[in-house]
Amino acid sequence: MTDMREDRSRAVLTLVCVSQFMVVLGVTVVTITMPAVQAELGVRTGDLQWIISAYALAFAGALVVAGRAADLYGRRRLFLAGLVVFGVASAGCATAGSAAALLAARAVQGVGAAMLAPSALAILVAAFPAGVRRTRAVAWYTAAQAVGGASGWIAGGIVGEHLGWRWLFLANVPVCMVVLVGALWIMRAGPGRLPAPNAQRPDIAGAVLVTAGMALLVLGLTQVGGPAAHWSVSVGLGGGTALLGLFAWVERRVQSPLLPAGLLRQRTLGAGLIVSMAVTGTTTSVLLLCALYLQDVAHLSATVSGLAFVPFNLAVVAASLGGPALLRGRAAGVAMTAGMVTIAVSALLLLALPVRGEPLAVTIPAFLLMGLGNGLAAVMAVTIGTRAAGDHPGAASGLLNSASELGVASGLATLVTLASLRTAALTGSAEPTAAEALSGYRWAFVGAALAVLGAAAGALHLLRRGARGAD
Incomplete structure (x- = not known):
């Protein structure tokens, strides 16, 4: 009987991991193929970012609501519904005949991802x-x-490069179908099964406010440095902040708040949120700039540039699976800090990227270190964050995923803009040379190192205060 439960638990873990891999893959998978999408669908250069942002906006905006819905109405139900929405939207992306159709499908895909991530x-x-x-x-x-x-x-x-950008979306459809069938069977009577839906009245006002507020906040962050930055950043950041403030006011007055009372006051969860935001924000931005460097400065093909990231993936897996051994006693904070310091060191190593010469001699060790730091810090963030969840794992999961998405948006907004401003200061209105573009990237690498070290200090402070409070 024990062996059967173990097998079912491992099967649940497999389904959850596959779904999460697919959800996060959807954020970055189309970045390198933007030129092909632009050429086929006739997307204007200024509108290309929306193919990525449409997914991120919908994903970030719906995460908190989806996490709470998982607690109230059933994690399994939301997980299954999310698979259907994500799969159908992926098919819509693969068959889109216009830029508008692709953008709409990407937004729906983001909603499906928001349903999947916290419930998983x-x-x-x-x-x-x-x-x-x-x-x-x-x-x-x-x-x-x-x-x-x-x-x-x-x-x-x-x-x-070899099959076409539409296959990046089409491949999700059979994966969703397999996971859906597996979830219907494995989670039917196993550990993932959930009790009957909670009869509490849903907090509709809070749901609308937090969804709109998160979406506007991410919108504002993604528009920093863009052609319409002045109004869009002001509307996004100002409107998002105002709506989230109003959300906090409403939450204190409703009978069944969207975020359970006291959840955000948990210092361990706060530390997890800081680390989740910092890790995704810095590493995603640095990897994007490295992808641009490999193709625009080092003139590598899309395939070779993509393969350059394999060391990062291998290191992430190794660090994530080795991390639990460091969680004995009170070593979580130390291990988490070590991971973030490693990310900072890897970003500084990238300062050695050459204008001419062999870039892989720098990227391989830097990506290995960044992957080790990412895997170690991320597993600590999720572990200490979920410790504070209590009876609300869905809400805590939604917050952790929201922090990651805000990290991506804010990291791109600040670090990529920093790189652009540095390059623009060197070139004026002229086309930047390889050396000038690389100078901008280097400023961003230093900014990433400083940001992740600052976040590590803040998270460690919260953990120590939490430990003293527990004593």
Whole structure:
């Protein structure tokens, strides 16, 4: 009987990891193939960013609501519904005949991803009791998440160049079908099964406010440095902040708040949120700039550029799976800090990227270190964050995923803009040379190192205060 439960738990973990890999892959997978999408659908250069942003906006905006819905109405139900929405939207992306159709399908795909991400992590928490087994399961989940993000560069380069960009979306359809069938069977009576829906009245006002507020906030961040930055950043950041403030006011007055009372006051969850935001924000931005460097400065093909990220993926897996051994006693904060310091060192190593010469001699060791730091810090963030969830794993999962998405948006907004401003200061209105573009990238690498070190200090401070409070 025990062996059967173990097998079912492992099957649940496999389904959760596959779904999370697919969700995170969707954020970056089309980046390298943007020129092909532009040529086929006639997308204007200024509108290309929306193919990525449409997914991110819908994903980030719906995460908190989806996480709470998983707690109230059933994690399994939301997970299954998310698979259907994500699969159908992926088919819509693959068959889009116009830029408008692709943007609409990407937005729906983001909603499906928002339904999947928090419900998947909540199912994992329910499937594995607290302790070593859960920590190992979270390590696999984190590895799938991190590898999914980095694999976007690899899959986008190889599949996009040899099969076409539509296959990047079409491949999701059979995967969703397989996971859906597996979930219907495995989770039917296993650890992922959930109780009957909660009869509490839903917080509709809070749901609308937090969804709109998160979406506007991410919108504002993604428009920093863009052609219409002045009004869009002001509307996005100002409107998003105002709506989230109003959301906080509403939450204190409703009978059944969207975010359970006291959840955000948990210092361990706060530390997890800071680390999740910092890790995704810095590594995603640095990897994007490296992808641009490999193609625009080093003049490597999309396929070779994609393969350059393989060391990062391998290191993420190794660190994520080795991380649980460091969680004995109170070593979580130390291990998390070590991971973030490693990310900072890897970003500084990239300062040695040459204008001419062999870039892989620099990217391979830097990507290995960045992957090790990413995997270690991310698994610690999820582990300490979910410790504070109590009876609300869906809400906590939604917050952790929201922090990651805000990290991506804010990291791109600040670090990529920093690189652009540095390059523009050197070139004026002229086309930048390779050396001038690389100078901008180097400023961003230093900014990433400083940001991740600052976040590590803040998270460690919260953990120490939380430990003193517990004593």
